[in-house]
Amino acid sequence: MTDRSNDQADPRGAIKDPDEWVTGDEPPTAAQESYLATLAREADAEVPDDLTKAEASKRIDELQEETGRGVSGAGGGAGPRGRGGSPSPRR
Template structure:
């Protein structure tokens, strides 16, 4: 039996799960429905309606979500 790496027992499970949105393979694809909904909610809560746009990419939506979460201290 060969010893294989098990990510479930990795001491640092977050080590490769967070990438810069600029490095995402699918970052240029349209944002997901979940991203759009969350971004819309956050933009309303932050009183920044301009932060939401329907034509954002996944990467851009992620960046805006992170910025609004930071502003709202979430």
């Protein structure tokens, strides 16, 4: 039996390159589309209508950098790759 109580999870291990996503060729989620629209409006940028889920994720990362919404130095976006929502407030 292995004692895993001392193992530290690598947070970077949970982030997978969108090009490697099994569902990357699917249409973007509603949350991605909504967040892309918000970021594009703030960046005064255009977003193509025919993006895939993976392409939408990459474009979100780019627009986050442009608008200053991205997490600097973290190598990715500010949340799950599905994007779009803020966490619910804790009660």
